[in-house]
Structure formats: structure tokens, C-alpha cells
Amino acid sequence: MEKMWSGRFQEGASSLLDAFNASIMFDRRLYKEDIEGSVAHARMLQKQNIITSEECDAIVKGLAQVLSEIENGTFEWRIADEDLHMAIEKRLTVLIGEAGGKLHTARSRNDQVAVDFRRYVIRKNTDIARLIKSLMEVLVSIAEKHTETLIPGMTHLQHAQPINFAFHLLAYAAMFERDIERFKQSARRNNISPLGCAALAGTPHNIDRDMTARTLGFEGVSINCLDTVSDRDFALEILFNIATMMMHISRLSEELVLWSSYEFGFIELSDAYATGSSIMPQKKNPDVPELLRGKTGRVNGNLMSLLTVMKGLPLAYNKDTQEDKEGVFDSIDTAELSLEILREALATMQVKTDAMQRACKVGHLSATDLADYLVAHCNVPFRTAHFITGKAVARAEALGIDVSDLSFEELQRIDERIDESVMPKLQLQHSMNARTSQGGTATVRTLEQLIHFEHYLQELEL
């Protein structure tokens, strides 16, 4: 089959070249952006008197026909056409004849692909931000029910201090708020039009880049054509945004895996989001959070591979850049599916507050409160208070009880400055509610955080 660029060639292409060089198998996903870009370009060419209005009408009508063929599945995608840009133009020319050949005036596939891919990525930044928003809504609605539910707050995965479950969930809401902002900012920052940059240097035709930019929803026109045709920062940004978001999802998933184990027993995933074992009949495995954790690997890989593709490229467009798409598509698909399934798994999981409460009774979670009491009530330097509290913990260990269950007599034997007012301070609920500093876990502070996120979600426009 004759290639569109075959004018200067004498020999036909090897079939290996087709398989190796083509991007049509994956860039066909950009058909809508491509056709919209072509319509905008044709209308501009007509307004600038570069093509006639008859030619423009024929092009626009022909492209509408191509669009419907693609959408109803009758369009023939052929590897020999190399990429979607040439496949569509070729079909257009079959449909409308010579006018089809005028569409590519003042345009190159280099600015064309930059327009298509950039617009797709910008749209996906917003789609993903919307999905994060629904995930946050679920997190917040679970949090609303658990501002008093105690769980052990941990550092080093060791029991540290009592916190409430809402506070724990809202830590993830904070991560997801940052993610949403990152996706929004990327969509805004990259919303400039490459159309009209042509191959690399602009064009001698009297084009109107502002007009096509406006029609396609861009906020402006790029500043330097040489940069624009080979700029893939927008693709790297969405890859980074997804990698960071998946890292957050992975951390939450790790906790879901731990929490659904017998050792923790803090949650039970709904049967719809867990799987069984082919050999062990008793098993209920948390495959969904495990896979979410695992899929973080591939999105990290996609970011690394595009950074590597881009790092040594001389200006301007190089075919290496065609390697930008599959990883981005894969990361976007992974992110969208992950966000949806995580939202459902969270919405349907059972929270086991008894197990959480029980877990708080081990590990001397209120030990810091005893030290804080000695500082505030007995004017003991914190270092000394820390040492005295260590003795109390050792005594509780020897008795096989939690520090919060030590009797007043035991405490006084450890340090006689301790009086009875210490007793409520060691209670776990009290300990949690004592942490009233800004951003702390006390229920009053958690409620403030809840209000922040509820308000954020309400006001968020995407």
C-alpha cells in the first residue's frame, strides 16, 4: 500500500517496519481530539482564505462521516496507515476527494499529535480529579461516624498513642485533597495550544492560532514552536500525579490488608471485594487492596520510562516521542479503575469498633499522658518525666496489664508526687481528647477537620 509520505521513496516498506513504526494500534484512542482539531483547523484555514468555504464544508462534513464510522465500528484501522492522523486523512480524501488533501495545509503531524494528546491528557486530569472527589466523599462519610472511635495510632507500626478512626481516615483525605489540586493545576498549566506550530518552525501561511486555540478550549497559544512540538511535560505531569496518588492509595491499601487480618481484625471487606483460595476453603483474601498496592509498580514504571525517553532528545520532534502514549494510557486506565474499586470497597466494608477498642488496651498508649501529667502537674522536666513513666510501663508489664489500668497505689509507689488527679488522664478516650493542638486528634479538632473536608468537597468545581 502506498504511504502518504512516499513521494521520495523508491522501495516499499518492509512489513516489519509497519509493525515497528506504527502507533495506530494505540493512538486511535485519540480519534475525537484528532477530528475536533482538524475541524477547528479547517475552519480557521477558511476564515483566513487559505481554503474556500466549499472546501471547508466538504472537510467538515467528511470528518463528521469519519467520526460516525469510527463510533459505529465500521472504520477500518490498518497498520499500514501508521497512525490515526494519516488513517483519518486518508479516509477523508477517499470520501471527499481533493479537498481532503488541503486539510494538512499549515499543519504537521508534529503539532497535530501534540494537540490531540495534550487535550486528552488535560481532560483526563479533570476526570481523575472527579473520581478522587467521590473517593474522598466516601472517606469523609465513614469518618463522620467515627470521631469518637478509638484506634491505636502507630509509629513504626508499633502502638503509640490513641487516636480516633475519623482522624486516621482524614489523613488520607488530606493526601487526596493535595492530589486533586495537583491534577487541577496540571490541567490549567498545560492548557495552551500547540496548533499552528507545524513541523517545528511555524508556517508561512497567514494562520490564526488564537482562533483555533479558542475553538479547542485552550486558554492561549504556546510561546515557542520548537519547544511545543516536542514538549511532553504535560504527559510527565499526569504520570507523576498518578504515581503520587497511587502511592497514597497503596498506603491506604496496605492498611486495609493489615486491618483485615486476624491479628488486627479492624475491618471486614465485603464479599464482593474479596476472593477465596483455590485450596484453603476458609480463606477470604483482600485481593483488591493487594492489587491496588501492586499496581503502584506499573504507574511508577510508566513515569520512569517517559522521563527516560525524553532525557536525551535533541530539539525538536523525534520519533522516540511516540513512546509517550502507551504508558500514559496505561497509567490513566489504572488510576481510573483503582479509584472506582477502592471507593466501592471502602463504602461496603464493615468497621469493627470493638476490635479497635480492644487493640487500644495493649501497648500502653497513654504512657505519654503520664509523662505530660508529670510535666504539667508536678513541674518535672520532660526528660525526667519520661524516665519515671518508663518505670510505670515496666511495672505494668510486670503485672501483665496496660499502663492505663495501673492502680493509684502502684502509681504513687513509682513517684509520690503523683496524686489522684492522674487517674482520668490515663484513660484512653481522655488521652485522645487531650490532644487539642491545631490539627490534633481530639474529637473537637477532628470535627474541625471534617468540616474543612466537607466544605472543600462542596465548593470543589471540576
Ligand code: ARG
Ligand atoms: N505517530 C506519531 C507520534 O505519535 C505522530 C507524529 C509523527 N510525526 C512525524 N514527523 N513522523 O508521535
